[in-house]
Amino acid sequence: MIESELPVVDFHPYRWGDPAHPAVLPPAATGALAMLGVTGAAAPLEPGAVTLPASALPDAAAAALVAVVGSGHVRTDHDVRVAHTRGWSTPDLLRLRAGDAADAPDAVVFPGSHDEVVAVLVACARHEIAVVPYAGGTSVVGGLTADRSRFRGVVALDVGRLDAVLAVDAVSRTATLQAGLRGPRAEHLLGEQGFTLGHFPQSYEGASIGGYAAARSAGQSSAGYGRFDEMVVGLVLATPQGTVTLGTAPKSAAGPDLRQLVLGSEGAFGVITSVTVRVRPVPAVRVYEGWRFATFAAGADALRALVQDGPLPTVLRLSDEAETAVNLADPTGSLGSSPGGCLAIAGYEGTAADVEARRAGATAALAAAGGEPVGADAGDAWREGRFRAPYLRDPLLDGGALVETLETATFWSGLPALRAAVTAALTDALKAQGTPPLVLCHISHVYETGASLYFTVICAQATDPLAQWAAAKAAANAAIRAAGAATSHHHGVGTDHRAAFAAEVGPLAVDVLRAVKQVLDPTGILNPGVLVAPTGED
């Protein structure tokens, strides 16, 4: 086995950040946590000390997989299995920190080509082995937690070796990217040709192209660059029944848009091995600025005015009062003596002329809507920290806090009520358990007709933090459903949201998805239990 061919495990399996450079809580946070009753917790088990279940992969299955990908690319060693156990949600982290590796795959398979992916799936179907498609491994909704009950074993299919830019069409401004390319490397390779994808989800440093596609990722610059599902013009899907290749033109009326059926299928229909995406020239100029609004409602109206009437910034977001106050408590923050309110970020990327024109128009509109400019420092602070906020989960969990996020979306007219209802549901559910929370919220993505809401919840860990969070999450889901809002705006369904998703779309739509899966994956090996329950279960 050639060591350099292996994917590098960039991240500690149950820490978001690099454990060699741990995130540190700002001093002011300590006081805030004390007010929530957060006290120190036991240190987590180190990964090497986690006890793994013995690999259950039958010898015949292992031999069949080795025959496809070579012995060096079927891994059963402890570190690789631990690193492919579940994803990045707080419950996932808590389980692994406590030594619970029950969902570890029996082996991790690293195919080196699309054809090898198909062959791996065919072999697994024959040997009754469940397959967890694994790109960046950053799911926060249990998208990597397969139900192994009907199978003789489970393997993670890591697409990390599929990490090439297959083609760049500079005239059409498209690029064909393999699924295992991580965000930063994709940007680096495209940048060498003068292009950018412009897709920067919070998981950017860990997530991969295949995951962006399979989970309908939305990046922080979505106002300007669109969501990932809006960037995809073509894709190749490997299934146990063969290959599906979609995308002959940007748009078509030849039947339903089957690309949009594969995007968001979360590995349950097949393994997306490459996508062709729209790219844009690397922007010459980037400007990010902060704005303060007296109230969340005033800020939301300002964002709505920009997305409905223009000009539209590339980045547009708004923190509520609570989130703004926490930002203010951060001594590295740059709002100085700003007296509260709600912080908005407006960012512009493009040519100098384009940035200047949009910035001038948006500045006038934001000011007219009651916004007070707080300068580029606030914008730059947001930009510098935008991938790092989640890393604070590590010291927070270490310190005995429970911290988790969730998100939803709805139409503008329902946004204020949705925010109030979800905040109340989370607060009430955690108060009832004796752990009153801090609930922060921001508008993370805007559309002409609506927007998404992103919630961050922090409280003291109860004795059983998994049960504690499950109750809070159930209350939030119920509030979202009652408001008729989306089960998820960009995190996906996974296993965590499966019931909520089924309630959202209804039983007939769930049957449609099951029928699609049945055609592409008749033995049900692909991510069993993710997206939809197996036929007959719910």
Added chain:
Amino acid sequence: MIESELPVVDFHPYRWGDPAHPAVLPPAATGALAMLGVTGAAAPLEPGAVTLPASALPDAAAAALVAVVGSGHVRTDHDVRVAHTRGWSTPDLLRLRAGDAADAPDAVVFPGSHDEVVAVLVACARHEIAVVPYAGGTSVVGGLTADRSRFRGVVALDVGRLDAVLAVDAVSRTATLQAGLRGPRAEHLLGEQGFTLGHFPQSYEGASIGGYAAARSAGQSSAGYGRFDEMVVGLVLATPQGTVTLGTAPKSAAGPDLRQLVLGSEGAFGVITSVTVRVRPVPAVRVYEGWRFATFAAGADALRALVQDGPLPTVLRLSDEAETAVNLADPTGSLGSSPGGCLAIAGYEGTAADVEARRAGATAALAAAGGEPVGADAGDAWREGRFRAPYLRDPLLDGGALVETLETATFWSGLPALRAAVTAALTDALKAQGTPPLVLCHISHVYETGASLYFTVICAQATDPLAQWAAAKAAANAAIRAAGAATSHHHGVGTDHRAAFAAEVGPLAVDVLRAVKQVLDPTGILNPGVLVAPTGED
């Protein structure tokens, strides 16, 4: 039965325009047609003289339908059946003009509510009656020609009574429109509240909201307003198995985007009874201007520069040399003494400031790309005639010419070769039959990564014009497939494109669509033969 509740049949069943105000060929066209060898043909049969097959609707089925919608809303009279026979393609017109009404429905049912639509479908499933969902009836790809071979009869389900605006959300800028609303009436009702859909396909005067959705319509202002599938944020689908309601937010990551599976399903999965769409304020200013480019390639590059780097006009299209020359031959045209080349139209709609800013930027870009401004007259002439060009089919067919259109789309880098290949395929196929054609082409819709091509073909009718066109169309389809381009950009699949569509997406994707249909329509009554062949056939 209250007469005013019935949908008005606005159009002669086999004429695009109003037969009371027939379109007249411009004098210059007569000379051009003579050069193509076009000579006068026999006048078509009048609709009243068409002999219909006797209605085969079993009494029990008729009784069941009457029980759902009332006796006045189950029609078997001659005129209503003829008016619901097939669509608006040239082959459809030729068949009916010759008295061939073999595809006439046995009855036409006019349900008055979503629940009645579901009940009609349930009744038809029980009585083994095929159902052709009928909105505007403007399909040009055989989307209304059901295969009745497995059924005891076939009814057209006309959604014309579902013609209300159910809701307008002025904050979110959405409107919920019923399927039977025709384009002009939808615009009128939205306009009363200050909004526009901005959707103007060439079939605008006849087509309906439900058809826009079911066939993935694209309007002539798509550069500014988007395609219809991009406007839809929610929909309600009636199926024999019940109702599917989709769309809780503008965008979601909760699974695949099932809205995009229903859009483009062409009545094969269910009847879309209402959609919720994004609307925009009625523009204060509208400006349309003509530009002349020396070559099609230069014009295409100019359009590409605008859609990739901005600013983007609301309307953007480019005729090739042949189409421009025909426009010039039109004495009502306004290009004066312009010496050929290729005519582009750039249109701007919005607030005065927005139009001024975009027009200034686009004007500079078009000039920099080699464009020569030919003024607002050319733009206004295009705008005035934009829905009327198809009406010329009536006098052309009357005069013995064969005239038909087809369209496709691809990425920018492949566009010149695609245009050349399809033009050559059509020319060669018709020359081989002794009827050399005039082949006109324009770019009708632009995207960052590609564009659509719209072809118009005119030649003398052969003895069997249906076979003549079938050969030409097959040649065009083969050229499109060989180029890897889209089977259709906005006309759809219907029955005419079914084989080409299956070749485009491959057998596994076709099986997926069949499986979806099987769940929603287990007895296969919905538009049988449209979109996909019944299982076991192809």
